[in-house]
Amino acid sequence: EVQLVESGGGLVQPGGSLRLSCAASGFIFSSYVMSWVRQAPGKGPEWVSGISGSGGSTYYADSVKGRFTISRDNSKKTLYLQMNSLRAEDTAVYYCAKRAVDTAAFDIWGQGTVVTVSS
Amino acid sequence: QSALTQPPSASGSPGQSVTISCTGTSSDVGGYNYVSWYQQHPGKAPKLMIYEVSKRPSGVPDRFSGSKSGNTASLTVSGLQAEDEADYYCSSYAGSNSYVFGIGTKVTVL
Numbered sequence: 001e002v003q004l005v006e007s008g009g010g011l012v013q014p015g016g017s018l019r020l021s022c023a024a025s026g027f028i029f030s031s032y033v034m035s036w037v038r039q040a041p042g043k044g045p046e047w048v049s050g051i052s053g054s055g056g057s058t059y060y061a062d063s064v065k066g067r068f069t070i071s072r073d074n075s076k077k078t079l080y081l082q083m084n085s086l087r088a089e090d091t092a093v094y095y096c097a098k099r100a101v102d103t104a105a106f107d108i109w110g111q112g113t114v115v116t117v118s119s
Numbered sequence: 120q121s122a123l124t125q126p127p128s129a130s131g132s133p134g135q136s137v138t139i140s141c142t143g144t145s146s147d148v149g150g151y152n153y154v155s156w157y158q159q160h161p162g163k164a165p166k167l168m169i170y171e172v173s174k175r176p177s178g179v180p181d182r183f184s185g186s187k188s189g190n191t192a193s194l195t196v197s198g199l200q201a202e203d204e205a206d207y208y209c210s211s212y213a214g215s216n217s218y219v220f221g222i223g224t225k226v227t228v229l
Contacts (some may be wrong), residue, residue: 008141035218037220043223044122044208044220044223045165045202045208045220047210049220050217057216059215062120095164100167103171104155104170104171104212104218105155105167105210106155106157106167107176109165110164111164
């Protein structure tokens with residue numbers, strides 16, 4: 001079964017850091033572009049960051065550029081998101097998502113992990 | 120990137136059809152045939168229903184269909200069923216390996 005399982009969310013103070021992980025199974029992880037997508041309470045999803053299959057190319061939304069870093073360990077089939085200088089507006093459910101092959105859509109999503117930035 | 124515009128709500132009786140619009144710009148919806156639609160039930164992750172404007176992933180009923188004209192894409196759900204009640208979000212490729220999502224439409228089955 002194709003599956004993505006996120007972990008690492010929690011409550012953090014403004015200015016703090018957090019590292020999210022996403023464990024993949026059921027597919028050849030290294031062959032796929034992966035992304036992080038977040039959804040603030042009551043809002044639509046927001047694409048946050050993406051990374052190529054090899055990890056050699058990374059992409060970020062302007063809202064997180066310079067603060068968040070996406071990475072992957074293909075030997076561990078795990079995707080990461082290092083989040084620094086967190087702000088209240090970063091509060092959201094964070095999903096990892098697999099991009100479908102040869103197209104621009106996300107066909108597999110994890111269950112999400114909640115990040116709350118508050119003092 | 121600004122979020123794509125969707126009507127906040129839509130509704131229909133069982134068996135009827137409902138159509139949801141998704142309006143962007145020439146930099147996203149109008150510029151690429153990479154519009155996708157996601158269904159989200161409360162507390163669940165989004166589920167891909169349509170990709171590349173009108174293609175359905177395996178397992179998605181053919182009651183779901185998509186189209187696009189200019190900067191506006193549309194999702195039509197025909198033969199509404201109770202389980203179709205959910206939030207629906209459009210998304211578009213926006214260039215430079217980035218994506219933009221819509222603000223969402225809540226579909227109610229009356």
